[in-house]
Amino acid sequence: MTDWLVMVVVTTTSVGLALTLGIYGTVVLDRVIGRSIAGEPLRLTRALVGPFQHAALLLLQQRSDTERSDSATWAVAPALLGALAAAALAVVPLTPAVALEVSSGIVYFGATMAMVMVAVFLNGWSANSTFPLIGGYRFVAQALSFEMPLVLVLIAAALPAESLNVADIVRSQDTLWNVVRQPLGLPLYLIAALGVSFLGPLGLPDGIDLAGGTVAELSGTALLLWRAAQAAVLVAVSAMGAAVFLGGWLGPWLPGSVWMALKTLLLIALMVVAKHLFGRVRLERFVVVSWVVLIPVALVHVFLSGILALRRIGS
Amino acid sequence: MTDVLFWIMSGISVLSAWRVFRTDSMVRAAYWLMVSFAAVAVILVLLSAEFLGLVLLLMLAGEMTIMAVFMVMFMMNPAGLNPMTMVHQHRAAIAAGVLSFLGLGAVGVFGRFPAGVSFATRDVTARLGMELLNDSMLIFQTAGVTLLATMIGALAIASRRGRYGLADEDSIEPAVENSQNAGEGPPSTEKGSA
Numbered sequence: 001m002t003d004w005l006v007m008v009v010v011t012t013t014s015v016g017l018a019l020t021l022g023i024y025g026t027v028v029l030d031r032v033i034g035r036s037i038a039g040e041p042l043r044l045t046r047a048l049v050g051p052f053q054h055a056a057l058l059l060l061q062q063r064s065d066t067e068r069s070d071s072a073t074w075a076v077a078p079a080l081l082g083a084l085a086a087a088a089l090a091v092v093p094l095t096p097a098v099a100l101e102v103s104s105g106i107v108y109f110g111a112t113m114a115m116v117m118v119a120v121f122l123n124g125w126s127a128n129s130t131f132p133l134i135g136g137y138r139f140v141a142q143a144l145s146f147e148m149p150l151v152l153v154l155i156a157a158a159l160p161a162e163s164l165n166v167a168d169i170v171r172s173q174d175t176l177w178n179v180v181r182q183p184l185g186l187p188l189y190l191i192a193a194l195g196v197s198f199l200g201p202l203g204l205p206d207g208i209d210l211a212g213g214t215v216a217e218l219s220g221t222a223l224l225l226w227r228a229a230q231a232a233v234l235v236a237v238s239a240m241g242a243a244v245f246l247g248g249w250l251g252p253w254l255p256g257s258v259w260m261a262l263k264t265l266l267l268i269a270l271m272v273v274a275k276h277l278f279g280r281v282r283l284e285r286f287v288v289v290s291w292v293v294l295i296p297v298a299l300v301h302v303f304l305s306g307i308l309a310l311r312r313i314g315s
Numbered sequence: 316m317t318d319v320l321f322w323i324m325s326g327i328s329v330l331s332a333w334r335v336f337r338t339d340s341m342v343r344a345a346y347w348l349m350v351s352f353a354a355v356a357v358i359l360v361l362l363s364a365e366f367l368g369l370v371l372l373l374m375l376a377g378e379m380t381i382m383a384v385f386m387v388m389f390m391m392n393p394a395g396l397n398p399m400t401m402v403h404q405h406r407a408a409i410a411a412g413v414l415s416f417l418g419l420g421a422v423g424v425f426g427r428f429p430a431g432v433s434f435a436t437r438d439v440t441a442r443l444g445m446e447l448l449n450d451s452m453l454i455f456q457t458a459g460v461t462l463l464a465t466m467i468g469a470l471a472i473a474s475r476r477g478r479y480g481l482a483d484e485d486s487i488e489p490a491v492e493n494s495q496n497a498g499e500g501p502p503s504t505e506k507g508s509a
Contacts, residue, residue: 004316070343104366104440111372118346118376125342140380147377164366164440291470 014098015089022235023228027051029272037276061220070126077123078225085232088112092239093167095249095257105166106158109240110151113196117143120205124214135213138283139205145290146195152298153185156305157244170248177247184301186245197234200275204283238267317361328354339398345383349375366440
């Protein structure tokens with residue numbers, strides 16, 4: 001019983017801390033990278049304090065409502081998205097000490113990422129308004145397209161470890177990180193990760209072409225919560241990417257948690273750069289590319305990883 | 316602890332299953348059903364069938380959303396936000412409900428369950444696979460890959476670059492095209508034979 005209690009307290013604390021720091025880091029990185037790509041002068045204090053000012057402004061704003069909205073579902077959607085991000089982060093081993101040994105951790109992570117579709121769809125649907133609804137439908141098509149590559153590359157990474165436990169996958173990269181061992185894995189994962197956190201080129205549900213889409217009718221606290229939950233999803237997928245492809249806590253000199261934080265921030269920065277650098281992709285285009293290119297490539301990737309793993313086990 | 320969680324999840328499952336039929340929107344009904352099944356998935360995890368429970372959760376999100384979208388499309392109810400009743404054909408529905416409840420209840424009451432089986436080992440997933448499929452594992456895996464290839468093939472046929480040209484540029488099946496042309500003038504023998 002006490003073991004169980006200690007585990008709950010440690011996991012809750014570490015996930016809460018990682019998410020808070022991660023969301024703040026994401027917003028600061030977004031401002032810094034956005035300004036430097038736009039060629040504007042960098043003002044570090046503005047970038048560091050700005051997120052708090054913006055959050056305070058949103059907290060003071062009035063929350064708007066639409067005609068005959070499903071207010072209960074609308075209120076649940078951001079909470080669901082944030083909870084999914086936290087639940088996903090719980091199985092990512094942040095340090096060897098707080099790693100939750102969940103024997104099907106990768107499947108669990110895939111399940112939480114699949115549920116993101118429900119949260120985004122409900123956020124768009126329950127406003128009872130045209131643009132959010134179209135945004136919600138768009139995300140369903142988008143999610144059904146990136147879900148398969150996301151899960152397939154994670155399964156491929158589990159093959160050399162011979163385990164679905166994420167901590168085991170980190171340990172299996174002791175000699176060689178998966179980013180080198182499985183060169184197709186990380187690029188495919190990053191595309192899917194952009195899709196699941198609906199950012200930049202895959203920011204289709206809330207694009208400007210839909211006048212804001214799923215967030216068109218959001219304001220004040222609801223908008224703040226939604227954006228925070230979106231950043232939390234980005235943190236969770238980046239942390240999982242760092243654990244599965246970049247060797248997680250492994251690394252010389254520095255403590256494991258610092259390595260994990262640095263690698264996660266690197267992946268977040270990569271995706272924020274993609275957000276500011278690339279234009280939005282058309283949904284039809286993405287669906288076709290996903291089913292015609294990404295999924296077959298991911299299947300080949302699983303096949304090759306399986307053969308390599310079998311050869312290594314055999315020798 | 317497990318017992319408490321079990322009763323909480325059972326309660327959630329039954330209550331949300333009841334809500335499926337009391338709500339007035341197809342999207343809400345679909346997601347109440349998802350909540351009900353998700354609670355069952357947690358019960359599976361509590362029963363040490365961790366992998367089964369998680370796969371159930373993984374499947375649910377896509378399944379329920381696709382079901383909701385299709386129901387909305389078929390009913391031509393804009394977005395499923397217009398109130399409509401979820402219960403039809405009361406007599407048949409009540410009969411089917413009572414029968415299936417009695418049938419499943421009979422399994423629960425009269426079924427013989429192994430007592431005191433512990434699954435505390437880490438390889439539950441592997442043992443479950445052996446128990447369910449045993450020697451047929453390779454056959455089922457092959458069938459799975461074949462089904463996947465079939466699905467991708469079906470998608471390729473239904474995609475924009477379909478069998479009869481680009482989907483968004485007036486692609487018509489030859490037979491349909493012929494019957495459309497038939498009214499406008501004498502059909503050419505060449506087209507008719509094709």
